[in-house]
Amino acid sequence: MKFISFGKEKTQVSQIILGMMRTSEMTTKNVADLVKASLDCGINFLDTADCYGLGKAESVLGEVFAQNAELRQKVFLQSKCGIRVDSDFTWYDLSKEHIVNAVNASLSRLKTDHLDSLLLHRPDALMEPAEIAQAFEILHREGKVLNFGVSNMNPFQMEMLRTELPFEIVADQVQLSCAFTPMIQAGVNVNLANDAAVMRDGGILNYCQLHQIAVQSWSSLQFGFFEGTFLGSEKFPQLNAVLNRIAEEKKTTAAAVAIAWILRYPAKMQTVVGTTKIKRLAEIAQATEINLSKKEWYEIYLSVGNTLP
Ligand SMILES: NC(=O)c1ccc[n+]([C@@H]2O[C@H](COP(=O)([O-])OP(=O)(O)OC[C@H]3O[C@@H](n4cnc5c(N)ncnc54)[C@H](OP(=O)(O)O)[C@@H]3O)[C@@H](O)[C@H]2O)c1
Structure with missing residues (x-):
């Protein structure tokens, strides 16, 4: 596992983050096992949000911390707020x-006295x-x-916040995967008709690179907006062929290569993975050791299907 220095205290956190969005229906024991397995792979960063499972994801994780007191000390805990759901x-x-109010509610559900990081979920x-x-x-x-930090915010929004914020923005969590590349396409096709x-994001990747803001990719193995994983999908035959070939050459898995592709971007990169399966964690963790050539x-x-000018 490779680590980056994160936030005010320059804490060493893993480039791979375990995302908890899909854990709200899991048992406390299964979530505890997933967190422990993550730590075994070197993943020491957890990402959740108050709206995941309408608070259930945080509550289950809070139970895990209550039953395994040592775990809270071992993880860097991030949650998000700002999405409100009323019936x-x-x-x-x-x-x-x-x-x-949202942070107080998150702390109570998570049974902890502090968050290591808080993101504003959406502008x-x-x-x-x-x-x-x-x-x-x-x-x-x-x-x-x-x-x-923030999530799904463009550079202009971050600039606007920075005029007043008393602290540096430490991270921007954004959608990015091999099969979801608008942020990269705009940079490659500058000024073409x-x-x-079309610049949809205002140059988030360049902005974060410039300001040393960690980029945390979400849905790193998905295409579209929660349409499913591209791994093994008939919709992406060429992508799977290339991922499988490189995986074979590097004696690893297609999932690890797909994550390595994100981490290869030369900013402060992290990727949030949402698997609920322990067996997949170890293969994904290999990603930080893979060096992809240009x-x-x-x-x-x-x-x-992307093209170069
Ligand atoms: N800031 C935001 O707006 C935002 C939005 C969405 C998500 N997020 C964060 O990002 C995290 C990850 O999002 P995500 O869950 O959509 O990401 P993901 O890691 O791309 O997707 C995980 C899903 O893909 C499935 N999957 C199928 N084959 C897989 C394989 N070979 N390896 C790994 N997973 C495979 C997993 O199933 P199994 O469980 O069966 O492995 C799981 O359902 C979330 O938990 C959340 O923390 C943030």
């Missing part, structure tokens, strides 16, 4: 009051940087959150 209506809320169209800054100051002063040149990286990029 069947969902909206985004990054008001001071909601951020503070709230009505967000006001000064209010967010006040919430962060309160949570930091009370020792409830040590580091602050084709669809791939040629291999481009072969994978082009195998999903």
Whole structure:
């Protein structure tokens, strides 16, 4: 496992993060086993959110910490807030009051006194940087959150927040995989009159590289918006052929190569993996040891139908 230095204290955290979005229906024992297996593979970073399973994912993890006191000390714990769900209506809320209340509720469910990192889950169209800054100051002063970051935000939104925030933005969590590459396409096709040149994200990867903000990829093995994994999918024959060939050459698995493709990007990269299966963790963890050449990286990029000018 390879590690990066993360946040104010430059904590050594694993490049692979265990994502807890799909764990809300699992038993406490199964989640405990998954977290322990992650640690065995060197994965010491957990990512959850208050809205996963409407709080259930955090509650199950809280039970795991209650029953295995040593585990909380061993992991770097990140949660997210800002997506509100009220019966069947969902909206985004990054008001001071909601951020503070949401973190207090997360801490209570997680049965811990602090989060190592808090991300603002999605941009709230009505967000006001000064209010967010006040919430962060309160949570930091009370020792409830040590580091602050964002998720699904573009550089302009981060710039706007930075005018008021008392702390550096430590991470931006964004969707990226071999089969979901809009952030990379726009950079490769600058100023061309084709669809791939459309800049949808405002240059997140370059911005994060410039400011040493960790990029945390989500749905790293999926295509579309939660349409499924591309691994073994009939929709991606060429991608699977290239991943399998490189995996065979490097004596590893296609999943590990697909994750290595993300980590090859020269910013401070992390990838959040959402598997619920212990057997898959060890193979995914191999990804940080794989060195893809530029040629291999481009072969994978082009195998999903991307083109070069
Ligand atoms: N910030 C955001 O807006 C946002 C959005 C979505 C997710 N996230 C975070 O990102 C994490 C990961 O997202 P994700 O779950 O969509 O990512 P993922 O790792 O791409 O997907 C995991 C899913 O793929 C399945 N899968 C099938 N074959 C697999 C293989 N060979 N290796 C590994 N998994 C395989 C897994 O099934 P098995 O369980 O059977 O292995 C699981 O259902 C989430 O847990 C969450 O923490 C953040």
